[in-house]
Amino acid sequence: MAIDYSALLYDPIYAELGVPATMIVQGTAGEVELTVIDDTRSKMQASAGVDVRSVGPGAFARIPELTAKGIARQLYQGAVLTFNGRNWTVRSYEIRGSPNGEDLGEVRFFLMAVEFQ
Amino acid sequence: MADDVRERILVRLGEIVATMPSIKQVFRNYVDLTEDQLPAATVLDGDEETEDRTDATQRPPNRPTLAHMTPEIIIFKLAPQVGPDISTLRSELIKLVLYDTELNQQIVKTGRYGNGTIRYLGCQTDLGWERSMFGALKANFLIKYTLRPDDL
Numbered sequence: 001m002a003i004d005y006s007a008l009l010y011d012p013i014y015a016e017l018g019v020p021a022t023m024i025v026q027g028t029a030g031e032v033e034l035t036v037i038d039d040t041r042s043k044m045q046a047s048a049g050v051d052v053r054s055v056g057p058g059a060f061a062r063i064p065e066l067t068a069k070g071i072a073r074q075l076y077q078g079a080v081l082t083f084n085g086r087n088w089t090v091r092s093y094e095i096r097g098s099p100n101g102e103d104l105g106e107v108r109f110f111l112m113a114v115e116f117q
Numbered sequence: 118m119a120d121d122v123r124e125r126i127l128v129r130l131g132e133i134v135a136t137m138p139s140i141k142q143v144f145r146n147y148v149d150l151t152e153d154q155l156p157a158a159t160v161l162d163g164d165e166e167t168e169d170r171t172d173a174t175q176r177p178p179n180r181p182t183l184a185h186m187t188p189e190i191i192i193f194k195l196a197p198q199v200g201p202d203i204s205t206l207r208s209e210l211i212k213l214v215l216y217d218t219e220l221n222q223q224i225v226k227t228g229r230y231g232n233g234t235i236r237y238l239g240c241q242t243d244l245g246w247e248r249s250m251f252g253a254l255k256a257n258f259l260i261k262y263t264l265r266p267d268d269l
Contacts, residue, residue, distance in 0.1 A: 043246075045245045045247055047191065047193070047253035047255070048191050048243065049161070050147075050193070051150065052150045052151070052152065052155070052247070053149070053152065054151070054152035054195065054248050055247065056246065112248070112249050112250070113249045
């Protein structure tokens with residue numbers, strides 16, 4: 001019998017590290033509540049020998065949770081994701097997979113700032 | 118009193134870039150920026166060369182000679198759409214440098230150093246993602262002048 005990684009791995013991790021988030025998907029009304037793990041990291045861009053330091057905002061979410069709340073894969077890009085007091089737009093994503101199949105794994109959202117000075 | 122024309126040119130380039138209205142900070146030879154400092158520009162001194170490698174005459178070593186330097190000016194910006202923004206900054210930068218009266222007439226062209234010229238050699242761009250889209254543009258210039266060892 002296959003191990004249920006959602007129950008044994010992802011659920012405890014998200015219970016510990018996850019933070020509440022809301023997602024607004026383009027073309028739909030209202031916002032969806034979900035749990036994400038903030039994966040914003042420091043990021044440095046080197047151009048012409050000059051380093052520019054910033055962050056690479058990102059977040060993990062569980063695909064089963066997204067699917068259960070009506071957010072299919074084709075709706076990810078362009079969605080507005082709010083967590084930890086900041087608003088982001090999903091500019092891209094990558095499927096992280098799972099031993100139980102990609103549909104039961106995670107997605108990592110690559111984010112960009114909604115408001116920018 | 119020392120009057121190094123190369124240093125004067127580099128200082129003037131920094132002053133020129135500082136007049137660009139959308140540039141928040143200008144640095145010289147500083148290579149570690151943070152996003153809060155953007156939009157920013159860095160003036161890199163670049164190389165200096167003369168044609169004296171092939172000069173086998175017995176003229177005095179301290180005679181004036183033609184030199185050219187190739188400073189680089191890099192502009193950095195974070196923005197949702199960096200393409201048009203970088204293009205605008207490029208246009209501003211090129212015009213400011215090529216049309217600058219002090220650089221063109223007092224230092225390079227008709228000043229006491231003589232025989233000078235300013236050329237825009239081209240640019241290279243770089244893109245990436247940080248908090249938002251990141252764009253950089255490096256503009257290359259060539260500035261020719263008379264190097265007078267007595268002035269150093």
